[in-house]
Amino acid sequence: xxxxxxxxxxxxxxxxxxxxxxxxxxxxxxxxxxxxxxxxxxxxxxxxxxxxxxxxxxxxxxxxxxxxxxxxxxxxxxxxxxxxxxxxxxxxxxxxxxxxxxxxxxxxxxxxxxxxxxxxxxxxxxxxxxxxxxxxxxxxxxxxxxxxxxxxxxxxxxxxxxxxxxxxxxxxxxxxxxxxxxxxxxxxxxxxxxxxxxxxxxxxxxxxxxxxxxxxxxxxxxxxxxxxxxxxxxxxxxxxxxxxxxxxxxxxxxx
Ligand code: F6R
Numbered sequence: 001x002x003x004x005x006x007x008x009x010x011x012x013x014x015x016x017x018x019x020x021x022x023x024x025x026x027x028x029x030x031x032x033x034x035x036x037x038x039x040x041x042x043x044x045x046x047x048x049x050x051x052x053x054x055x056x057x058x059x060x061x062x063x064x065x066x067x068x069x070x071x072x073x074x075x076x077x078x079x080x081x082x083x084x085x086x087x088x089x090x091x092x093x094x095x096x097x098x099x100x101x102x103x104x105x106x107x108x109x110x111x112x113x114x115x116x117x118x119x120x121x122x123x124x125x126x127x128x129x130x131x132x133x134x135x136x137x138x139x140x141x142x143x144x145x146x147x148x149x150x151x152x153x154x155x156x157x158x159x160x161x162x163x164x165x166x167x168x169x170x171x172x173x174x175x176x177x178x179x180x181x182x183x184x185x186x187x188x189x190x191x192x193x194x195x196x197x198x199x200x201x202x203x204x205x206x207x208x209x210x211x212x213x214x215x216x217x218x219x220x221x222x223x224x225x226x227x228x229x230x231x232x233x234x235x236x237x238x239x240x241x242x243x244x245x246x247x248x249x250x251x252x253x254x255x
Pocket of ligand 1: 034035036037038039040066067131132133134135138139140141
């Protein structure tokens with residue numbers, strides 16, 4: 001696990017976009033796992049810039065999103081479908097057929113979740129999963145106490161997560177109570193993980209994730225077991241770390 005501390009959110013976003021772009025340049029048919037929320041917005045802006053200015057080609061890329069609220073139609077402004085098309089996909093040359101986002105309106109949700117797992121495998125598995133982190137240490141909507149081996153399924157959202165996300169809805173009653181989410185086992189199967197965090201509100205979750213014991217109470221701590229995980233944080237999110245961390249990824253230079 002590599003922890004990188006950047007001066008600013010912009011620098012966090014640039015590095016994370018560069019790592020994703022590097023994968024796509026090496027593997028044009030890359031399978032990306034994507035996240036929503038405010039954290040990856042800077043990364044998405046930078047990917048859009050790389051597409052428009054440097055010709056980064058998404059035409060063969062396949063994507064799978066981490067999660068979606070149960071009950072929100074795709075056109076709902078707070079649905080993750082809407083978020084992903086508005087903030088990323090509509091600005092890229094991505095093929096809509098290669099875009100996968102959990103369907104919160106599916107009639108048979110357990111069957112949908114089973115098929116989502118199958119579709120990831122059929123696509124060749126996730127090459128890279130981009131993650132944010134909840135203030136409570138959740139990844140995707142795997143709330144504290146989630147099984148560390150879990151697969152895609154429905155989860156009840158924690159009160160804290162609902163409160164954190166209430167800013168996007170008119171009132172608390174409108175905040176969905178359930179979400180479909182990739183499981184922790186699903187995420188850990190990705191060949192590479194990039195976890196981003198910015199702001200002081202994430203400092204405790206980041207300290208636990210990087211330096212605490214692995215526990216289902218802080219689901220993100222599982223990334224310590226991943227063979228290729230990069231955690232990129234800005235200064236405020238790094239405030240509770242006790243060790244020194246570099247500002248650049250480790251590059252092995254062979255003579
Ligand atoms: C979103 C997701 C969530 C968020 C987390 C942080 O797809 O999986 O785990 O990454 O709640 O959200 P923000 O970035 O809004 O602080």
